[in-house]
Amino acid sequence: MSLKVAIQGTRASFHEEAAFKYFGEEIETIECDSFKKTCELLKQKKTDYVVMAIENSIAGSLLPNYNLLRDYKFHIVGEVHLNIQQHLMALPGVKLEDIRHIESHPIAIRQCEEYLTELQNVKISEGMDTAACAKKIADNGLKDTAAIAGQLAAKIYGLNILDRRIETNKKNTTRFLILQNDIIEHKNANKASLSFQTGNNVGALANILQCFAEQNINLSKIQSMPVIGKRNEYDFYVDVEWKKQAEFDTAIRKVLKHTINFNIMGEYVKNEKI
Structure with missing residues (x-):
């Protein structure tokens, strides 16, 4: 039976990428609409682990998540760093000049501000999650809308990448914590x-x-x-x-x-x- 790992966000989000990087892809990821929901699932033992972002090299610490660590008292059993690469993606056949709307998570939008300011006649909208914005385009067949998300989202939802690496700072990394109910002793802990x-x-x-x-x-x-x-x-x-x-x-x-x-x-x- 595969491990169950709770993530904040939709399938193909950066949290899922981090989970795959740490555990491998033979796991079952459980999508949650909030970090608190991931913690509740772990508390109820409905999942084996939680993957939780704790800091970004540009945006800084995710302060609300420190409150969750304090309140739930889970054990930190590992960490993983992910290089955050943002891509502009749309339905196959759609060209950049067709785009009138771009949607993504507010942090992703801020990470790509230099690129976005050069676009004309395009409305920028905030969404709940990078991958969720990509999924919305695929589910609704939106031909005038693009999403900013990771490469995995383009692959999973069948979107075409119009522009790669549009993030302003190419050294954009996020650190994720691996949380579990039980203590795991690492002989080589450092x-x-x-x-x-x-x-x-x-x-x-x-x-x-x-x-x-x-x-x-x-x-x-x-x-x-x-x-x-x-x-x-x-x-x-x-x-x-x-x-x-x-x-x-x-x-x-x-x-x-x-x-x-x-x-x-x-x-x-x-x-x-x-």
Whole structure:
């Protein structure tokens, strides 16, 4: 029986591409219209994993997803990086000069602003998902409309790519987390996602970061989020990387003395393939 993986978005979305990249294509992806829905399915054990975008190299962190990580307390068991390549696509036979409407996800539209500003007499509209916009064109036979989406969407929905790589920044990558209910121990783990709060004393966060530095632990990301209902209090989400497990273990023991509500959200193998 194939693994069930919940994704936000429609079939052929970038979330599905990320799922295929991590698990291979012999999986069953479950389409969800929101990130919260993916989490609910995992909580109810109706899916084995969730693939969740957490940050984009251009748009930054997806802050609402940090709230979901906090609320659902799933375990992060892996990560995958995907090079986001945006293409303009339409029905076979349709030419660029036939296009009067272009639809895509608002972030995808922003990623392609330079290209889009050069087009004339074209209305740009926001949709729920890149792949969903491609599917809409195919389902409704729209001959005056193009979508901005990934190559997989063109393949799945039988669309022709009018222009390739229309994103402004060609080094556009998104990092996705792999979430599961159960802890998976990785013998070769070299990265971890942590969350904690600090005291209000001067230099509280600096003391914690110093504990990592003293043990040669690299901080690859730090994100703060307000603690709901508490003024001037923050949850810190930190990704750390190490070469020696013993140094990581020592750093954690030291950090525990300086933090409140410390949690190891997951230890996993760093993904370096883009």
